[in-house]
Amino acid sequence: MNLIRRSCTFLLLALGLMVSVMAYGQAAAAAAAPAAAPPPSAAELKDTAAKAPTTDQLKAGDPGGTITGTVNDVPVSDPKTGLTLGDTANQVGQNKIAINFVWTLVTGFLVMFMQAGFAMVESGLCRVKNANHTYMMNFFVYGCGLLAYWLIGFAIQMGGAAGNSNLGGLNSLSVEHPLVLFGKTWGIFGGAGMFLAGHTYDVGVMVIFLFEMVFMDTALTIVTGACAERWKFLTFAVSSVLMGAFTYPLYGNWAWGGGWLSQLGTNNGLGKGYCDFAGSGVVHAVGGITALAVCLIIGPRIGKFNRDGSSNPIIGHDISAVLIGCFILAFGWFGFNPGSTLGASANGNLRIGSIAVNTMLAGCTGTFGAILYMWSLKGKPDTSMSGNGLLAGLVAITAPSGFVSTFGAAVIGLVAGVLVCISCAFIENRLKVDDPVGAISVHGTNGLWGVISIGLFADGTSNYGGSWNGVTGSVTGIFYGGDGWGQLAAQLVGVSTLLGFVFTFSFLLNLGLEFFVGHRVSAETEMAGLDIPEMGQLGYPEFVFRPEPEVMTHAHAMAVA
Amino acid sequence: MAANTGQGRGFVTFLVGLTVACAGLAYFSAGFGKPLFGVGLVIVIASLFGFLKLKPLEGKPAQKASPTTMKLAGAFVAGFGWVLTLFGMHLVPSTGGRIVFALVGIAVSLFGIVYVLPSAFNKNAIWKT
Numbered sequence: 295m296n297l298i299r300r301s302c303t304f305l306l307l308a309l310g311l312m313v314s315v316m317a318y319g320q321a322a323a324a325a326a327a328p329a330a331a332p333p334p335s336a337a338e339l340k341d342t343a344a345k346a347p348t349t350d351q352l353k354a355g356d357p358g359g360t361i362t363g364t365v366n367d368v369p370v371s372d373p374k375t376g377l378t379l380g381d382t383a384n385q386v387g388q389n390k391i392a393i394n395f396v397w398t399l400v401t402g403f404l405v406m407f408m409q410a411g412f413a414m415v416e417s418g419l420c421r422v423k424n425a426n427h428t429y430m431m432n433f434f435v436y437g438c439g440l441l442a443y444w445l446i447g448f449a450i451q452m453g454g455a456a457g458n459s460n461l462g463g464l465n466s467l468s469v470e471h472p473l474v475l476f477g478k479t480w481g482i483f484g485g486a487g488m489f490l491a492g493h494t495y496d497v498g499v500m501v502i503f504l505f506e507m508v509f510m511d512t513a514l515t516i517v518t519g520a521c522a523e524r525w526k527f528l529t530f531a532v533s534s535v536l537m538g539a540f541t542y543p544l545y546g547n548w549a550w551g552g553g554w555l556s557q558l559g560t561n562n563g564l565g566k567g568y569c570d571f572a573g574s575g576v577v578h579a580v581g582g583i584t585a586l587a588v589c590l591i592i593g594p595r596i597g598k599f600n601r602d603g604s605s606n607p608i609i610g611h612d613i614s615a616v617l618i619g620c621f622i623l624a625f626g627w628f629g630f631n632p633g634s635t636l637g638a639s640a641n642g643n644l645r646i647g648s649i650a651v652n653t654m655l656a657g658c659t660g661t662f663g664a665i666l667y668m669w670s671l672k673g674k675p676d677t678s679m680s681g682n683g684l685l686a687g688l689v690a691i692t693a694p695s696g697f698v699s700t701f702g703a704a705v706i707g708l709v710a711g712v713l714v715c716i717s718c719a720f721i722e723n724r725l726k727v728d729d730p731v732g733a734i735s736v737h738g739t740n741g742l743w744g745v746i747s748i749g750l751f752a753d754g755t756s757n758y759g760g761s762w763n764g765v766t767g768s769v770t771g772i773f774y775g776g777d778g779w780g781q782l783a784a785q786l787v788g789v790s791t792l793l794g795f796v797f798t799f800s801f802l803l804n805l806g807l808e809f810f811v812g813h814r815v816s817a818e819t820e821m822a823g824l825d826i827p828e829m830g831q832l833g834y835p836e837f838v839f840r841p842e843p844e845v846m847t848h849a850h851a852m853a854v855a
Numbered sequence: 856m857a858a859n860t861g862q863g864r865g866f867v868t869f870l871v872g873l874t875v876a877c878a879g880l881a882y883f884s885a886g887f888g889k890p891l892f893g894v895g896l897v898i899v900i901a902s903l904f905g906f907l908k909l910k911p912l913e914g915k916p917a918q919k920a921s922p923t924t925m926k927l928a929g930a931f932v933a934g935f936g937w938v939l940t941l942f943g944m945h946l947v948p949s950t951g952g953r954i955v956f957a958l959v960g961i962a963v964s965l966f967g968i969v970y971v972l973p974s975a976f977n978k979n980a981i982w983k984t
Contacts (some may be wrong), residue, residue, distance in 0.1 A: 441870070445877040462862030476945050488881035528906070529864045532869060539873070562944055564953070586968070590976050593918045599982035669980075725973045726980065780951045786957035787940055793964040798930050801972075805926070811906040812924020816914025821858045 339365070339377050394460045394637030395497075397646075398505050403635025405508040407438055408626030409515060409590020414619030415685075416519040417833075419610035419678060419731045424523045425833030432519040433528070435534050439511040442538030443721040446488055447510065448503055451543035453484020455502070455551045459759070460637035462498040470552050478561045480554035483547050496764055505633065506546070509577050512630075513542050516581030517703075519731035520589050521813070524596075524820050527828045529811045533588065533804060542580055547790070549576045555791065558784045559765040565781030567763035569752070572634035572745025576694030579792045582738020586727065587801040592813045594728030597821055605722050608730065613677050620681040627653050627688045631695040641759035645696065652695045653688065656707030660687015663711020679715055682732045686714035686740045693744040694751055696758070697769045702751035707749075710740045742789050747771075749782030865905040872898030919979040931969035932941065936964030 347361040348412065356362045368385045370377050413432035420428045441517070454470020456463065469485035487494040490503060514534050520532070548555040549570050559567030570576050599605050610616065619826075631653045632646040664683020668676040687707030691698075694706060717735035721727050754770035762769050772778030814820075819827040826832060876895025882888035936959075943956020977983075 442873075445874060445878065449881075469916075477924055491881065514886065527858055528866060531866060532906075535870070535873065558944075562953075564950070590972055593916075593976065594979070594982065596917050596971075596981075599980070601983060634962060726977050727973065779954065783950050783954045783957060786954060786961065787944065790937050790940040790957050790960045790964065793961060793968065794934055794940065797936070797964070797968055798934040801930050801933070805930075808911075809907075810903040812910045812916065814916035814918055815857060817917040820917060824857075829858070834870060 297377070297785050315651075335379050339373060339379070339382070343377055357586045358826050361576075366467075372678060379718040390639045390762040391460075391462050391498075393639040393641075395501050397638040398461065398501050398633060398636050400855070401629035401671065402508050404626045404629025405505075405512065405633065406436075406626075407506075408512060408623050408630070409433075410526030410839050411619045411622030411626060412519070414615040414622065415681065416522055416559075416731050417446045418612040418615030418619060419519075420522050422834060422837065422839060423825055423832075425611065425825065426829045426831055427527065427824035427833075428518070428522045429833065430829055431525070431530050432515055432523070434531060435514050435518055436511055438531055438534040439514045439538035440507055443503075443507050443510055443533045443543070444489060445539065447539045447543040448490070448506065449485060449487040449543075450483045450540070451510075451546040452502060452506060453552045454481060454547070454553075454786045455484065457552075458498075458502070458636060460639075460641055460643070461501055461633070461655050462755055464496075464502060466493040466499060467502075470547075473554075478557075481542060481547065481552045482554065482555060484551050500651050502636070505636070506550075508629075509573055510538055510542050510546070511538070512573075513577045513581035513584075514538055516578070516733050516737045517585045517588055520582075520585035520729045520733040522593055523731045523824065524592060524814050524817050525588075526811070526813060527824075529807055529813045532811060533807055533813075536803055536807075537584060537800070541584060541796065541803065542576075544799070545580055545791070545796055546576050549788070551684060555784075555788055556763045558787060559763050559780075562784075563780060564784040564787070565749075565782070566761075566765045566767070566786045569697065569762065570693045570788070571696035571748075571783070572631045572692045574689060574691075574741045575597045575788050575792055577741075578692060578737040579741030579745065580796055582734050582736070582741050583792055583797045584800040584804075585729070586721075586734045586738055587728050587797055588804050588813065589729055589734065590801070590836055591804055591808050593728065595730070596817065598728045599726060603726065605726075605728075609812040609818060610678065610730075616681050620684050623658055624688060627657070627692075631692060634696065636757070645756060645758075648700075649695045651700060652703035653691055654705045655700055656687040656695075656710070657684050658685055658687070659704045659707035659845040660690070660711035663687070663708045663713075664715055665711075666713050667715045678732075679718070682714050682718070682736050683711040685736045686710040689737055689740040690744040690747065691743075694748045697748060697756050698753035699751075699753050699755070702747075702753060705752060713743055735822075742792065745785050745788050745792075746782075749778065749785040752778075752781065858907075861905075861909045861912075865902050865909065868905060869899060869902035872900075872902055878935070917981050919981055919984075921976050921979050925975035926972065926979070929967045929975055932967030932971055933964045934967075936962070936967065938962040939963055 342365045346364045346366045351361060366383055368377060409432060413429050416432060417425050417428040446779050452467055454467060456465050456468040458464045470481045471483050471485055472479045473482050514537055547553040549568055553567035557567055558564040595725055597606060628650055632649045635643045635646055637643045638646055661680055661684040664681045665675045668679050689711045690706050690710035691703055714735045717739040718732050721734055722727060748771060750771045750773055752769040752771040753774045754768040754776055756768050760766060770776035770778050770781060772782055815824060872895050875898060876892055879888050879892025879895050940957050940960030944953055947953050947956060
């Protein structure tokens, strides 16, 4: 018994000793390191909140802006806990999206203002008896396009465009109707966003709708210039609605909405797939090619061509409107190209400065190209062609603006300025197509040139989130190595689609309208000028009109169909 | 007769029909979507025939008829060039071969656009008389 008692005592003592030694060791270890402090970030937040300006300080006014906008302006999710790191991170995310929203919206507003520029350029290049009608086409095309786009066009184009992290993800745009061909899936058209209703009633979707809509309207307005001075107002309206509802959105989906053209990189290994940063192809080539289709159907103006096929210049009534309109367009293009980053924060969007400078440079060299070509070959620095040179440079740089250096931009613009002069002469003298404003050459020919130039001049330095069209890396053309040849191939497929599909689709659609509605006004209306018969009012009712040149009066005999 | 009330009413009808048809498409999976789409389509077609009735009243344009077959042939050639390009993407695995097919397709489309179609439209051009 004594032995058991002694053993238990000994064991208890040993146990107690062990526990004491362990406790002492832990205490010693704990004493060696400082006591656990609250996480540094939480302490910093508390400290910053404590130092924030008080209400009394703010009441005294802040002329220097040094105490406005502080930690007190960060929303707190739980007043009991106070400001947390999570609150701060949420605010950072909101700020990124807000910056991108504001950028995209304001640049979209600039593009909308381009409608005024187009109106002035087109009307200025037309005769005074058609001024009201030409201005009205450019005015009403805005409404026609917007309605069609809201009804169905936006859904077709962007219905499956989810995944844009600049604008919060756009996750409700998640319906893309594909076609499975040769073992691969190809996006054909979208399906979410009709009437911007249901789950597409979303802040991010509203932003992208506005931005894409003003681009679509630019394409529609291009056609009005080419067909001016003889296009029936009714047919223009119906044609514009159908173009805004179907023609433009289809190609727009294929290039920008997750469709098959953009998938040429992931599906066929062709560079980064078809690239078109701001729309040389999607906007300008679609507009110019549709303009060519309608111009073929509508025919030339009375008096444009003589019996031997030679053409007569038909002078516009207001060259000052043309040049001011060109400047309005150049100003709006600062929204067109830099705005196509869809943001100014994250994902390489700080390249907006480069894009803006590329845009300016190409416009400048385009002007030089046209002026110097006309001056040295024809003897005069032709005013209207100079304006078209500026526009041609801007059109051509639209697609490559986000991918090229200033050198590339300058060369692209210069080539565009010369190309527009050659193209205008070819279309008028060889094809016998009458285009009063040169829209087919400015937008069609140079839109195609802009698409091709990506495959040549993209320099591989851009980085919009590490990939483009789902392919890792930067867009690179053949002059800069990488997969330049693959990129060029993808661009050529885009050109082929513009010429082969967009032209044919527009042509057949408008041929149908020719059957049902008729594109052209009567010969009597055309000779009188479209203002009174079509609009009921002259553009300049107090002006006294000079008689038209003799060649126009001779043409009256040709007016009987 | 140029712009007139008939045109205005016809355009309203066209827009109403298009809106109703699109509403039907938007709610296609719901019960009322399909009949709504059908009604909208009928209204659009009716508006087109309304335009057709008005057309002869609007006077003769300075245009002569051009051969329809040639116009459709030109459109076909333009579209065929694109089809050639697409098939080339599948038939040929190399980048060089695909570039060649794309260029051939572009050339065929351009033949239709800048040769066949202008020839069709200029055959009976008003300025030749």
